[in-house]
Amino acid sequence: MSKREVILTGDTPTGQLHIGHYVGSVRRRLELQETHDCYFLLANMHAYTTRADHPAEIHADTLEIVRDYLAMGIDPNKAAITLQSETPAIAELTFLFAMLLPFNRVMRNPTLKEEIKVKDLGENYSFGFPLYAVGQTADILAFRAHSVPVGEDQIPHIELTREVARRFNKLYCGINENIEDDDPEMEERGVFPIPRADVGKVGRLIGTDGVHKMSKSLDNVILITDTPKKVKKKIGQIYTGRQSMTDPGDADSSLMQYVDTFITDSTRAAELKDKYVRGDNIGDGHIKVEIAEAISELLAPMQERRSEHEGDDDTIIDIIRDGTRRANVQTEETLARAKEASGLGFFERKISF
Numbered sequence: 544m545s546k547r548e549v550i551l552t553g554d555t556p557t558g559q560l561h562i563g564h565y566v567g568s569v570r571r572r573l574e575l576q577e578t579h580d581c582y583f584l585l586a587n588m589h590a591y592t593t594r595a596d597h598p599a600e601i602h603a604d605t606l607e608i609v610r611d612y613l614a615m616g617i618d619p620n621k622a623a624i625t626l627q628s629e630t631p632a633i634a635e636l637t638f639l640f641a642m643l644l645p646f647n648r649v650m651r652n653p654t655l656k657e658e659i660k661v662k663d664l665g666e667n668y669s670f671g672f673p674l675y676a677v678g679q680t681a682d683i684l685a686f687r688a689h690s691v692p693v694g695e696d697q698i699p700h701i702e703l704t705r706e707v708a709r710r711f712n713k714l715y716c717g718i719n720e721n722i723e724d725d726d727p728e729m730e731e732r733g734v735f736p737i738p739r740a741d742v743g744k745v746g747r748l749i750g751t752d753g754v755h756k757m758s759k760s761l762d763n764v765i766l767i768t769d770t771p772k773k774v775k776k777k778i779g780q781i782y783t784g785r786q787s788m789t790d791p792g793d794a795d796s797s798l799m800q801y802v803d804t805f806i807t808d809s810t811r812a813a814e815l816k817d818k819y820v821r822g823d824n825i826g827d828g829h830i831k832v833e834i835a836e837a838i839s840e841l842l843a844p845m846q847e848r849r850s851e852h853e854g855d856d857d858t859i860i861d862i863i864r865d866g867t868r869r870a871n872v873q874t875e876e877t878l879a880r881a882k883e884a885s886g887l888g889f890f891e892r893k894i895s896f
């Protein structure tokens with residue numbers, strides 16, 4: 544029996560997507576939607592962990608992500624674009640999984656710690672903030688996903704998810720903890736496959752500050768909607784510390800990451816890199832212009848597609864409704880199995896919308 548693997552990944556609505564999302568994750572999804580059962584989750588509940596006081600913004604940001612998905616080439620007929628808040632199995636599994644995880648294990652998650660630091664949350668974060676890490680395990684396991692395409696920073700969440708899946712399968716399905724992920728027994732007797740992280744070639748794109756990961760909250764992003772002029776200006780701001788055209792450059796600099804990522808002609812990319820590293824009469828300014836042009840070329844067709852859906856919320860909502868319906872078929876089935884295994888199964892229920 545050849546069954547297609549299930550792919551689940553998601554985005555928290557925090558505003559428009561940017562080219563870091565594209566090269567880090569969305570580009571990979573475009574390939575996967577052709578060959579796998581893909582679910583792309585709009586993690587709108589997650590957005591409430593730190594912005595519960597901005598409901599209208601989160602609502603609007605959720606629709607914006609879908610516009611960006613469509614612009615980047617995600618096809619809602621192939622992949623199900625799914626709303627987290629209308630996929631109740633996720634919330635129910637979150638509650639159950641929260642019982643399977645020691646509190647201090649959740650708090651050890653380095654991604655959470657980093658977020659507390661970067662967003663300057665101190666000790667005043669909501670109870671729901673660390674709960675979102677448990678919620679993310681439920682996002683993935685509710686779909687019985689095999690693989691999760693994500694950026695590098697999400698790896699700790701996938702680790703936690705793998706632990707939850709193994710613990711559940713052990714506790715409630717009697718599966719020995721020492722068997723391999725791909726042991727057929729895991730899927731035959733267990734409720735949850737053990738998902739793996741699928742980190743793309745560019746796990747972490749540096750932002751235009753040349754230092755931190757590209758991230759909306761750090762104001763160092765290039766948006767899908769940025770005009771060629773804006774792109775040129777933002778790329779122009781990348782600081783390299785090089786003083787002259789004959790200074791030998793650093794092969795690992797953010798500028799070179801951009802060359803590797805966006806200059807699609809690999810001969811040209813190698814040439815630029817070679818000259819830069821040797822300080823062979825090549826200015827940062829020149830390299831930046833080539834990068835900016837390459838990025839704008841990549842964005843042009845996306846911007847055209849995006850303009851087709853500008854202002855049209857109804858179509859976007861239809862797309863989400865359809866994807867969420869498909870998601871509920873899959874996740875309600877998971878939930879029923881999980882409840883049956885864990886002593887919570889009493890009678891059948893149906894949800895409809």
Ligand code: TRP
Nearest residue numbers: 551552553554555586679682683
């Ligand atoms: N936490 C992810 C981010 O901020 C978004 C996300 C939510 C996600 N649920 C997920 C990613 C499940 C992968 C799988 O980028």
